[in-house]
Amino acid sequence: xxxxxxxYVILGALxxxxxxxxxxxxxxxxxxxxxxxxxxxxxxxxxxxxxxAGLIESEDQPTGSRQRTLYRLxxxxxxxxxxxxxxxxxxxxEFRDEMLVRLFFSDAVELDKRVELARxxxxxxxxxxxxxxxxxxxxxxxxxxxxxxxxxxxFGIELHGFMSEWYERLAEQLEANR
Amino acid sequence: xxxxxxxYVILGALxxxxxxxxxxxxxxxxxxxxxxxxxxxxxxxxxxxxxxAGLIESEDQPTGSRQRTLYRLxxxxxxxxxxxxxxxxxxxxEFRDEMLVRLFFSDAVELDKRVELARxxxxxxxxxxxxxxxxxxxxxxxxxxxxxxxxxxxFGIELHGFMSEWYERLAEQLEANR
DNA sequence: TCCTTCATGTAACTAGTTACATGATTAT
DNA sequence: ATAATCATGTAACTAGTTACATGAAGGA
Numbered sequence: 115x116x117x118x119x120x121x122y123v124i125l126g127a128l129x130x131x132x133x134x135x136x137x138x139x140x141x142x143x144x145x146x147x148x149x150x151x152x153x154x155x156x157x158x159x160x161x162x163x164x165x166x167a168g169l170i171e172s173e174d175q176p177t178g179s180r181q182r183t184l185y186r187l188x189x190x191x192x193x194x195x196x197x198x199x200x201x202x203x204x205x206x207x208e209f210r211d212e213m214l215v216r217l218f219f220s221d222a223v224e225l226d227k228r229v230e231l232a233r234x235x236x237x238x239x240x241x242x243x244x245x246x247x248x249x250x251x252x253x254x255x256x257x258x259x260x261x262x263x264x265x266x267x268x269f270g271i272e273l274h275g276f277m278s279e280w281y282e283r284l285a286e287q288l289e290a291n292r
Numbered sequence: 293x294x295x296x297x298x299x300y301v302i303l304g305a306l307x308x309x310x311x312x313x314x315x316x317x318x319x320x321x322x323x324x325x326x327x328x329x330x331x332x333x334x335x336x337x338x339x340x341x342x343x344x345a346g347l348i349e350s351e352d353q354p355t356g357s358r359q360r361t362l363y364r365l366x367x368x369x370x371x372x373x374x375x376x377x378x379x380x381x382x383x384x385x386e387f388r389d390e391m392l393v394r395l396f397f398s399d400a401v402e403l404d405k406r407v408e409l410a411r412x413x414x415x416x417x418x419x420x421x422x423x424x425x426x427x428x429x430x431x432x433x434x435x436x437x438x439x440x441x442x443x444x445x446x447f448g449i450e451l452h453g454f455m456s457e458w459y460e461r462l463a464e465q466l467e468a469n470r
Numbered sequence: 471t472c473c474t475t476c477a478t479g480t481a482a483c484t485a486g487t488t489a490c491a492t493g494a495t496t497a498t
Numbered sequence: 499a500t501a502a503t504c505a506t507g508t509a510a511c512t513a514g515t516t517a518c519a520t521g522a523a524g525g526a
Contacts, residue, residue: 118484118485118486119390119393119485120485120486122393122394122397123393126393126396126397126400129397129400134504134505134506135505135506135507136503136504136505136506137504137505140504145396146393146396148387149387149388149389149392149393149396150388150389150390150392150393151486151487152486153486153487153488154487154506154507154508155486155487155488155489155507155508155509156485156486156487157507158506158507158508159507159508177494177495177504177505178494178495179493179494179495180493180494180495180504180505181493181494181505181506182504182505182506183505183506192400195397195400196400196401198394199394199397199398199400199401199405199409200401200405201394202408202409202412204391204412204415204416205389205390205391206390206416207387207388207389207391207392207416207417207420207455208386208387208388208389209326209327209385209386209387210327210328210385210386210388211327211328211383211385211386212297212328212383213382213383213385214327214328214385214444214447215297215300215301215304215324215327215328216300216376216377216379217440217443217444218304218323218324218327218440218441218444219300219304219307219373219377219440220377220440221437221438221439221440221441222304222307222370222373222374222377223374223377223378227377227378228440230380231377231380234380234382237382238382238384238385239385242385259399260399261399262395262396262397262398262399262406263396263399265395265462266392266395266396269392269458269462272458273454273455273458276451276454277385277451280447280450280451284443284447296512296513296514298513298514312476312477312478313477313478313479314475314476314477314478315476315477318476329514329515330514331514331515331516332478332479332480332515333479333480333481333514333515333516333517334513334514334515335479336478336479336480337479337480355476355477355522355523356522356523357521357522357523358476358477358521358522358523359477359478359521359522360476360477360478361477361478
């Protein structure tokens with residue numbers, strides 16, 4: 115039975131510790147978000163599927179009359195995660211950038227617009243890099259386990275830094291031969 | 293009326309010259325593909341919508357008994373494209389990388405697997421950069437107009453080059469503290 | 471003859487987002 | 499009080515892919 119990538123994000127989140135659906139979402143929002151986002155619309159149905167498949171198990175943990183279901187990995191779930199991570203097959207890296215489409219077709223507009231667009235893109239990536247930086251600072255203290263989390267965070271920061279600089283340089287070059 | 297980004301890729305393709313649906317697909321496959329792919333399943337319905345909206349017009353150009361419909365931009369379509377490209381609002385750059393999710397959770401597996409994964413990712417981006425290079429060579433001779441096409445191509449090559457090197461460096465670092 | 475390219479299209483499916491609905495607990 | 503956070507979920511929608519179906523033209 116094939117699992118979605120989102121399912122593996124869930125398994126990965128639960129590998130660290132038992133979590134509620136809400137908690138998994140919060141985890142994803144501040145960690146995998148920049149390369150794999152998770153929404154409630156997928157999360158809760160997916161949790162059901164993983165339960166049915168026996169990869170996770172649940173435990174009720176209400177606080178007063180507020181419901182809360184805590185999920186944890188089963189042995190099967192743990193194996194499924196490890197197998198998936200170990201799988202050496204190449205998967206495509208998906209990029210979709212609307213602004214890059216605009217830039218691609220920007221010969222259709224005047225130079226000023228083109229420069230503005232490049233500057234906007236530089237700013238966008240700078241902002242994204244900054245956001246990831248702050249994310250890293252707020253998580254720095256905890257979990258020295260899972261060093262790969264920080265590695266991937268650094269990747270994000272440096273990648274967006276690279277793109278920001280690239281677009282900034284482009285804006286300057288475009289402006290130069292005005 | 294809101295148009296999809298795919299619709300703008302079509303308008304952009306037709307801005308250069310009149311094209312058939314098949315031709316638009318071929319154009320996208322060898323140019324916008326790495327940041328905005330287009331499939332037939334979206335292309336043909338989208339062409340109908342653009343016709344209805346009066347942004348493009350069609351002309352039958354059969355070869356013998358093989359049908360062919362040539363599309364071209366209307367004045368309205370040309371304006372819609374220019375307006376869209378000039379729109380200064382920031383749009384998110386979407387990244388989705390299954391292998392990066394694996395890397396993120398790869399503390400769950402042994403070092404060897406982690407190194408292998410990083411190497412695979414480096415190879416994947418090297419291959420992608422090479423593919424874009426070849427694409428550039430085959431298109432080099434034609435169209436000195438649309439210099440932004442080449443700019444965006446270079447961006448792709450350098451971006452994938454950056455990622456390839458980053459992952460290669462990571463693999464070496466991981467291997468070093470074995 | 472047969473393979474590749476040109477050419478158009480649809481149906482079924484998959485993945486995922488957005489908006490909504492509900493309500494308890496905790497901090498200000 | 500009231501706002502923020504914790505908590506769970508669904509329905510409707512949007513976007514896009516894959517697989518299929520069909521068939522002509524041109525080159526090997």
